[in-house]
Amino acid sequence: MKKKDIYASKVKRAAHLLFFRRHRKPGVKGWELRKRLGTDYPKVLTILDSFLEKLDLQVKTVFESEPSKEAKPSLEELDKARFYITLRGGLTPKETKMMGWRIDDIAGLAITISSIISKKGKAPRDDVEQLLRDKLPGWRVDINLDRYIRSGYIAEDENRQLYLDWRTRAEIDESALVKLLLGSES
Amino acid sequence: MATKREKRKLGREELQRIIAMCMSVEERGLDPFLVDVEDLIKVIREYFPEWKLPEDLVLDAETIHHLASVIKMQSEWVKHRSTSLYTDPFLLEEKIRRLSREQLATIFLKSYHPIVELEQISPHSLMQAVQYWKDLIPLDERWKRVEYTETSMGVTSREEMIEQKVIAEKRFSEELEAFWRELLQKTGEKEKIEYWDFIGSDDFKETVRRAYLASFLVTYGYATLEIDRLEEIVFIKPHKKPIPLTGKKEVVSVPVSVSYDDWMKWKEARTS
Numbered sequence: 001m002k003k004k005d006i007y008a009s010k011v012k013r014a015a016h017l018l019f020f021r022r023h024r025k026p027g028v029k030g031w032e033l034r035k036r037l038g039t040d041y042p043k044v045l046t047i048l049d050s051f052l053e054k055l056d057l058q059v060k061t062v063f064e065s066e067p068s069k070e071a072k073p074s075l076e077e078l079d080k081a082r083f084y085i086t087l088r089g090g091l092t093p094k095e096t097k098m099m100g101w102r103i104d105d106i107a108g109l110a111i112t113i114s115s116i117i118s119k120k121g122k123a124p125r126d127d128v129e130q131l132l133r134d135k136l137p138g139w140r141v142d143i144n145l146d147r148y149i150r151s152g153y154i155a156e157d158e159n160r161q162l163y164l165d166w167r168t169r170a171e172i173d174e175s176a177l178v179k180l181l182l183g184s185e186s
Numbered sequence: 187m188a189t190k191r192e193k194r195k196l197g198r199e200e201l202q203r204i205i206a207m208c209m210s211v212e213e214r215g216l217d218p219f220l221v222d223v224e225d226l227i228k229v230i231r232e233y234f235p236e237w238k239l240p241e242d243l244v245l246d247a248e249t250i251h252h253l254a255s256v257i258k259m260q261s262e263w264v265k266h267r268s269t270s271l272y273t274d275p276f277l278l279e280e281k282i283r284r285l286s287r288e289q290l291a292t293i294f295l296k297s298y299h300p301i302v303e304l305e306q307i308s309p310h311s312l313m314q315a316v317q318y319w320k321d322l323i324p325l326d327e328r329w330k331r332v333e334y335t336e337t338s339m340g341v342t343s344r345e346e347m348i349e350q351k352v353i354a355e356k357r358f359s360e361e362l363e364a365f366w367r368e369l370l371q372k373t374g375e376k377e378k379i380e381y382w383d384f385i386g387s388d389d390f391k392e393t394v395r396r397a398y399l400a401s402f403l404v405t406y407g408y409a410t411l412e413i414d415r416l417e418e419i420v421f422i423k424p425h426k427k428p429i430p431l432t433g434k435k436e437v438v439s440v441p442v443s444v445s446y447d448d449w450m451k452w453k454e455a456r457t458s
Contacts, residue, residue: 019304026303057302086299093292099300107287110294114282118275120266124214131279135287159213170301177297178273181281184293 010037010044011051018048018059018085025152025166027062030079042078058088062169084170108136108144112154114181116164117174125160190236197233198242201249204229208252211259218259226253365399366408369424378412378423381442382452390449397444404440411440 014037017028033041049059063073064080073081091099096106115131116123125145132141145162148154152167168174204226211218230249237243282290307315373379385396400422403409407429412421420442 019302021303021305026301058299060299060301085302087302088299090296090298091300093288093295096291096295103287103291106294107290110290111282114273114278115275118273118278120263131282134283135290161213167301171299173297173299177294178278180293180296181278181285181290182273184281184285184289 007044007047010041011048013037014041014044014048018083027082027084027170030081030083033083034079039075045083052085053088056088057085060084060086060170062166082166082170086171104136104140105144105147108132108141109148109153110177110181111135112145112148112162113164113168113172113174114177116154116162117178121164123162125156125162128162193233194236194242197236198245200229200233201245204249205252208249208256212252212255218256218263221253221256223253223257223260362399362402362406362408365396366403366424366428369403369409369422370426373424378421381411381420381422382448384422385444386449386452386456388453390446393449394444397442411442413440 014033017033017036022028030041033045037044045059052058060083061073061078062082062084063077093103096103099106101109111131112128115128119127129141129145132144136144145154149156149165152165154168155163155165157163164174207221210216211221230246230253234246237246285293369379369384372384381400385393385400387393387396400409403422403424404411407425409422409424412423413419414421420440
C-alpha cells in the first residue's frame, strides 16, 4: 500500500473515532488515538484538520495542563490531551437554536465563565449568583448554575467554589471571550 | 513559671488563628495578599523557642505548611496577572452589568466553538433493547383489569370471632379487674402473696399470661411489688383501691424473669 493510501485510511479511522461518541464524555484521549492509528497520529490529525477546514470544523486539542506557547507539546503531553472535533468559526445568533438554549441561558453562561476566568479560574458560587441576579430572574439563577454544572461547563467543589470544567476548555476560547467583553461598547 | 505557661497558651492560640486565616483564604478563594506573610512569620518565630512538646511542634509545622500554601497562591496570582488572561474582576463585572443579555449572548457566541459529535447506539445496547422488547408483556395483558373472586355473604357468631382471635373474649380492663379481684381473694387476711404463687399455673402458657396481667396490675396501681433482697423473694401486694402511681413517689421498674426453667423450679418446689 502506498504511503498516501495508508494516511487516507488513517484519516478515515481518525474521523470515525472523533465524530462518534464512544464514552460518557465526547472526545478521544491521545493515547487511544496512538493505539488505534499509530505513533504518527499527530500528523494524521493535522491532515484531518485541513480536510475539516473546508467544512468550518477543526480538531481541537485540550491539554491536561496548558503547555508553554513557545515549545512544541511533547508526545507525553499529547497522549494525556483530549481531542475533539469542534466548530472552527462561531455561531450566529440565529443559529443558537442549535444549542437548544435560550438567550438568557447563553448570557448567564457568558457571565459565569468570564467571572470565573477573571478570578483566576476559581470563584465562590455566591459571588457568581449575585452577578447573575443582575441579568436573570432570581429563581432561575440556581437552576441555570446547576444546568451549567451538569453540562460540564463548570464544576463545583464542597466549599461552593466554581471552576471551569472540561466543556469550557473544549468549546470556549477563554481569552477571546474576555477580550470581547472588555472591548465591547455598551 | 506561670508567665511561661501563659505565653505558651497564647502562642498556641496565635498559631491556630494563623491556620484558620490561611485556610479561609485557601477555601474561600480570597485574595492571598490579604495575608501579611512577613508579619505572621515574625509571630511564628517569636513563639518557636517556647515549644517543647511534640504537639506544639506539630502545630508549628502545620502553621508553616498553611502559610506556604498562601505563598504559593500569591505566586500563582502574580503569574496570572502577567498572562493575557488577566482581567480586573471589577472592570469585568462593570462591563457585564452594562451589557444587555442579547449583547452578552452575541459576544459569547463569537468565542464559542461547540463540539461536533454523533451519538449512536452500540451493538450491546441494541441487544439489551431487543431483549427488553422480547420480555415485555403485551399491552392488553399489562392493562388487564384486576379480577375479583366473588364470594357469598354469610353470618359469623361472636364465639367464632373469639376463636379466630378477631375479638378478645373479655375487654382488657374487665380482665384486669377480674384478675385484681382474684389477687384480693387469694391474699385474704394476709397483706401480700408470693408473686410466683399468684401467677404460677399448671400450664406454662397460662403462667406467662398471668405474669403479663400482673405487670399491668402494678403499672395501673392495683398492686405493688415488694422484694425481699435477702431471700430473693418477690411478693405482690394488692391495694384496696387502685392508686395512680404518677406524681406521688419515684416509680421503679422491676424486671421479673418468668422463664420455663423458673416455672419448672416453682412447680417442683410446690409438689415436694
